Amino acid sequence: MLDALTLTRPDDWHLHLRDGAALAAVLPATARQFARAIVMPNLRPPVTTAAAAVAYRERIMAALPTGASFTPLMTLYLTDNTPPEEIARAKAAGVVALKLYPAGATTNSDAGVTDLRKCHATLEAMQREGLLLLVHGEVTDAEIDIFDREAVFIDRVMQPLRRDFPELKVVFEHITTTEAAQYVAEAGPRTAATLTAHHLLYNRNALFTGGLRPHYYCLPVLKKEKHRQALVKAATSGSPRFFLGTDSAPHAAVMKEQSVCGAGCYTAPAALELYAEAFEAAGALDKLEGFASHFGADFYGLPRNTDRVTLKREAWALPETLPFGDATIKPLRAGETLNWKLQ
Numbered sequence: 001m002l003d004a005l006t007l008t009r010p011d012d013w014h015l016h017l018r019d020g021a022a023l024a025a026v027l028p029a030t031a032r033q034f035a036r037a038i039v040m041p042n043l044r045p046p047v048t049t050a051a052a053a054v055a056y057r058e059r060i061m062a063a064l065p066t067g068a069s070f071t072p073l074m075t076l077y078l079t080d081n082t083p084p085e086e087i088a089r090a091k092a093a094g095v096v097a098l099k100l101y102p103a104g105a106t107t108n109s110d111a112g113v114t115d116l117r118k119c120h121a122t123l124e125a126m127q128r129e130g131l132l133l134l135v136h137g138e139v140t141d142a143e144i145d146i147f148d149r150e151a152v153f154i155d156r157v158m159q160p161l162r163r164d165f166p167e168l169k170v171v172f173e174h175i176t177t178t179e180a181a182q183y184v185a186e187a188g189p190r191t192a193a194t195l196t197a198h199h200l201l202y203n204r205n206a207l208f209t210g211g212l213r214p215h216y217y218c219l220p221v222l223k224k225e226k227h228r229q230a231l232v233k234a235a236t237s238g239s240p241r242f243f244l245g246t247d248s249a250p251h252a253a254v255m256k257e258q259s260v261c262g263a264g265c266y267t268a269p270a271a272l273e274l275y276a277e278a279f280e281a282a283g284a285l286d287k288l289e290g291f292a293s294h295f296g297a298d299f300y301g302l303p304r305n306t307d308r309v310t311l312k313r314e315a316w317a318l319p320e321t322l323p324f325g326d327a328t329i330k331p332l333r334a335g336e337t338l339n340w341k342l343q
């Protein structure tokens, strides 16, 4: 049995860092594990301009613990009204991607896109300038069953998008279904997907074990076991178009433990350990490095990291709660034992 695993330092290709005291509380956990992260723009108000992204990047850099080496990769929040001219400004400012939130699909998505046809000129500018499009892939129609919203999104949005913008690089974020895994596997070199640790480890039973479990509620919501198995197969396949994106999405414990609970799982404190557990359960630890440390950088056209990290087989307990500004936060698996530990 393998007792230690050394990998190229990984990157997180889908991360929520929030702002202010929350940012200061969660950033060290990510900076300890990852060299870079794609930082989601769904703040209140959302990050919709190059100038706002630059200011947000400065707040992130100011919140970094001294001595930490971490590079935030910035994104803009696409709206119906993002002007095509903003794309050149974004590129010049070092922004690497825009994020498509269908309006109302998830946490802080009210300002999202109501109809992608309104964004054609902006998508053309992105294709021309080489900025990526990152997609929260769920339709929002209330009449569509919540467990089907990702599959329906493929037919209604993804297929036309790929047809109209074949050169655009698109990342189907946090995929949760057999349909999405299959779509990405067959879609050609300019379409990729991120996979979270929680969607690799859990099916929807986790939401209801012994009672309603708000800390397992995220969007897209956990699916049936057959979907989880398809995701594990994709992640461990060695295909360079499936890579790590934690979607670590911190919400204060008091907000999660409410009659109406916000969507998001906080996985940053043990992200790599959780992925190692999922890959080990599939007998595929040898595939973890490509998934966590190589394929994302390759798809984004960025250099791979050169430093290394080591995971040791060691039992340790995640704290029950962690500080979160004036509040507290419960990481996924709070109070439970993990079997891998990042050194």
Ligand SMILES: NC(=O)N[C@@H](CC(=O)O)C(=O)O
Pocket (backbone or CB within 6 Å): 016, 042, 106, 107, 108, 136, 217, 218, 219, 220, 247, 249, 250, 263, 264, 265
């Ligand atoms: N994944 C989630 O459940 N929540 C994310 C938003 C998102 O990524 O959809 C958040 O910002 O809290």
Ligand SMILES: [Zn+2]
Pocket (backbone or CB within 6 Å): 106, 136, 173, 174, 219, 220
């Ligand atoms: Zn999302």
Ligand SMILES: [Zn+2]
Pocket (backbone or CB within 6 Å): 014, 015, 016, 040, 247, 249
């Ligand atoms: Zn997210």
